Amino acid sequence: MSFGRLERTPGPQPMSDINMTPLVDVMLVLVVIFILTAPLLVSAVKVDLPKAEAAPAADAPKFVALTINQAGQVFVADQVMGAEALADTLKAAALKNPDTEVQLRADAAVPYGRVVEVMGVAQKAGLSRVGFVTDPPAVVDAPATVPR
Numbered sequence: 001m002s003f004g005r006l007e008r009t010p011g012p013q014p015m016s017d018i019n020m021t022p023l024v025d026v027m028l029v030l031v032v033i034f035i036l037t038a039p040l041l042v043s044a045v046k047v048d049l050p051k052a053e054a055a056p057a058a059d060a061p062k063f064v065a066l067t068i069n070q071a072g073q074v075f076v077a078d079q080v081m082g083a084e085a086l087a088d089t090l091k092a093a094a095l096k097n098p099d100t101e102v103q104l105r106a107d108a109a110v111p112y113g114r115v116v117e118v119m120g121v122a123q124k125a126g127l128s129r130v131g132f133v134t135d136p137p138a139v140v141d142a143p144a145t146v147p148r
Contacts, residue, residue, distance in 0.1 A: 064101070066102055066104050066118060068104070068110050068118060087121050090126075093127065094125050094127050098126060100129070102122045102131065104119070104130055104131065104132050105133045
């Protein structure tokens with residue numbers, strides 16, 4: 001024997017709408033927080049800077065291109081340089097900007113000793129950053145192999 005009601009009332013149906021009230025509350029709190037913190041993020045000090053006339057800043061080159069040909073001659077900007085002229089040119093570049101880089105392009109047939117001599121002249125002039133310029137190797141397409 002079972003005890004229970006014979007009349008059954010349907011239970012509450014699930015809600016198919018999204019409750020927007022909590023979402024709106026969170027968004028309003030975020031807006032208030034952003035309104036309060038935005039002026040704090042942009043705190044620029046206003047300064048009235050003095051006016052002065054000065055020579056315009058010279059744009060010093062960021063590098064000096066040195067080329068050593070197969071005969072061992074040194075070129076700067078496509079002009080042949082002797083040892084003294086090279087030293088003077090490099091000293092002038094070091095005085096303008098001590099961080100100037102020497103980009104050294106040496107022929108593959110140049111003896112190592114000649115390259116070291118030029119590097120020594122650059123170092124005596126006050127330029128210690130030397131970069132070696134090379135050509136990338138030629139990429140040869142290998143023949144496609146067909147599996148047997």
